[in-house]
Amino acid sequence: MSSVSDTSAAPVEIAVAENAGQAQANGPNVFETRDLAVFYDDFRAVREVNLDIRQHEITAFIGPSGCGKSTVLRCFDRMNDLIDGARVEGTVSYHGVDLYGPDVDAVEVRRRIGMVFQKPNPFPKSIYDNLAFGPRLNGIKKKAQLDEIVEQSLHRAALWDEVKSRLKASAMGLSGGQQQRLCIARCIAVKPEVILMDEPCSALDPIATSRIEELMQEIKTDYTIIIVTHNMQQAARVSDRTAFFTTEVNPESDRRTGRLVEYNPTSKIFSNPDDERTEQYVTGRFG
Amino acid sequence: MSALDPVPVPEPDEHEDLRSTFHHELDEIREAIAKLSAGVTEAIPRATEILLTQDLEGAEYMILGDDEVDAKSLELEERCYAVLALQSPVARDLRQVVSALRIIAEVERSADLAVNICKAARRIYGHRLDPRLRGIVQKMGDQAQKIFKEATECYLTSDAVRAAALDDMDSYLDDLQRQFVQGIFESHSGDKVELQVAVQLAVVARFYERIGDHAVNIGERVRYLVTGWVPEHAGAARFATRAAASDLE
Numbered sequence: 001m002s003s004v005s006d007t008s009a010a011p012v013e014i015a016v017a018e019n020a021g022q023a024q025a026n027g028p029n030v031f032e033t034r035d036l037a038v039f040y041d042d043f044r045a046v047r048e049v050n051l052d053i054r055q056h057e058i059t060a061f062i063g064p065s066g067c068g069k070s071t072v073l074r075c076f077d078r079m080n081d082l083i084d085g086a087r088v089e090g091t092v093s094y095h096g097v098d099l100y101g102p103d104v105d106a107v108e109v110r111r112r113i114g115m116v117f118q119k120p121n122p123f124p125k126s127i128y129d130n131l132a133f134g135p136r137l138n139g140i141k142k143k144a145q146l147d148e149i150v151e152q153s154l155h156r157a158a159l160w161d162e163v164k165s166r167l168k169a170s171a172m173g174l175s176g177g178q179q180q181r182l183c184i185a186r187c188i189a190v191k192p193e194v195i196l197m198d199e200p201c202s203a204l205d206p207i208a209t210s211r212i213e214e215l216m217q218e219i220k221t222d223y224t225i226i227i228v229t230h231n232m233q234q235a236a237r238v239s240d241r242t243a244f245f246t247t248e249v250n251p252e253s254d255r256r257t258g259r260l261v262e263y264n265p266t267s268k269i270f271s272n273p274d275d276e277r278t279e280q281y282v283t284g285r286f287g
Numbered sequence: 288m289s290a291l292d293p294v295p296v297p298e299p300d301e302h303e304d305l306r307s308t309f310h311h312e313l314d315e316i317r318e319a320i321a322k323l324s325a326g327v328t329e330a331i332p333r334a335t336e337i338l339l340t341q342d343l344e345g346a347e348y349m350i351l352g353d354d355e356v357d358a359k360s361l362e363l364e365e366r367c368y369a370v371l372a373l374q375s376p377v378a379r380d381l382r383q384v385v386s387a388l389r390i391i392a393e394v395e396r397s398a399d400l401a402v403n404i405c406k407a408a409r410r411i412y413g414h415r416l417d418p419r420l421r422g423i424v425q426k427m428g429d430q431a432q433k434i435f436k437e438a439t440e441c442y443l444t445s446d447a448v449r450a451a452a453l454d455d456m457d458s459y460l461d462d463l464q465r466q467f468v469q470g471i472f473e474s475h476s477g478d479k480v481e482l483q484v485a486v487q488l489a490v491v492a493r494f495y496e497r498i499g500d501h502a503v504n505i506g507e508r509v510r511y512l513v514t515g516w517v518p519e520h521a522g523a524a525r526f527a528t529r530a531a532a533s534d535l536e
Contacts, residue, residue: 271381
């Protein structure tokens with residue numbers, strides 16, 4: 001086990017002990033959502049989402065545009081707080097603690113739950129500074145310690161060998177795929193427990209995509225990963241569990257609301273799903 | 288946790304098939320396999336007639352005809368591989384392709400068995416058959432044809448309910464085979480049939496019985512493609528239970 005995980009044991013002092021008894025065969029639940037609904041002003045974007053996200057698994061969210069998968073993803077690190085008019089109903093618990101409880105600090109939530117976006121977004125700084133940015137914010141000042149974090153994170157993100165000779169060069173000079181791995185490394189550098197990925201490969205070519213997918217498999221022993229993807233094959237390749245969302249017309253308002261249709265092991269979703277609508281979607285019989 | 292609440296199924300205009308070319312290819316493969324299977328269904332009574340009338344010319348024709356079945360099976364198998372390689376089928380589409388591959392093998396093997404009946408006809412050429420044995424051969428041929436026809440139709444119409452009945456239809460064929468073997472013993476002990484002929488006839492009975500088994504296998508694959516379930520799951524569950532029990536000891 002890498003030293004990243006050894007030092008990252010800290011994040012979850014919250015309620016692991018209480019939860020341990022309920023641990024399921026595949027590890028405890030990191031998140032549990034109950035009757036989750038998200039509104040943008042009076043528009044209900046998604047409703048009645050009940051999901052348990054298991055530790056050290058990769059969970060994929062799939063579904064057509066507007067089905068609420070990114071919206072639900074953003075609930076897990078309270079990114080919806082940053083959107084004017086966004087409001088969350090129902091509960092999202094993280095190791096048994098209500099994420100939207102009055103005492104919970106959204107900044108602290110985002111420290112433990114990292115996010116990788118569709119478009120690589122390195123800071124316009126050196127590779128080194130990109131990685132040291134978070135740890136410095138967290139108060140780490142010693143150069144030796146920062147050096148170690150930078151190297152470990154780059155190793156973990158399978159980028160070290162490609163950039164070790166140019167750590168002081170601008171991160172903007174990296175290729176798209178390298179930039180995205182840098183963003184994953186930057187995410188890892190602050191030792192989160194969960195990594196949320198919102199279509200992390202949609203701006204990348206197939207080789208860079210494969211690298212990211214390989215990387216996800218390697219790091220899932222230490223992290224819980226949730227990925228939103230439009231690429232069903234990607235969900236099939238990388239994830240342990242898949243949640244299929246769809247949209248339905250809301251009779252009162254005539255607007256569309258996202259709903260969770262089926263949440264099952266990925267092999268089940270892609271070989272013999274329980275719900276007819278999942279079957280139609282994954283086989284392309286429903287557009 | 289799966290289908291959570293009843294949600295209205297999308298309106299009909301949303302049922303646009305986004306992969307219609309691919310789905311059309313799957314339909315075509317299934318129809319071609321069903322056609323091949325229908326050909327085997329017709330070959331069974333022909334083989335029975337050849338056996339009972341000692342038609343050497345017909346036997347020769349059937350034996351040569353098997354090359355065509357082999358060629359078509361191979362072509363269909365390759366079409367399935369192409370679909371797997373190029374279309375990444377999932378869910379029902381995946382079950383359709385995987386079932387097709389299995390069913391092609393069942394059909395091809397059944398065609399071989401019909402040919403084997405014709406080869407046996409050549410081996411017993413010139414020997415008279417006891418009328419009672421002839422009667423049972425005719426019944427076995429009829430029943431094997433009936434089962435194979437049913438399996439072919441189940442596959443063509445994806446009818447898992449009818450497919451589930453194939454096993455019971457096969458029991459009757461198994462009974463006939465037992466009767467036939469018993470009849471061979473009796474005929475042999477009554478000096479009505481020579482040992483060499485008796486052995487050939489016993490083997491022929493086995494060919495019919497195997498055709499029935501292949502039809503049952505086709506039915507199981509039909510059930511799998513519709514429901515995702517195969518009967519082996521029941522055995523696997525029993526094994527898991529026994530394994531768990533032995534762990535506890």
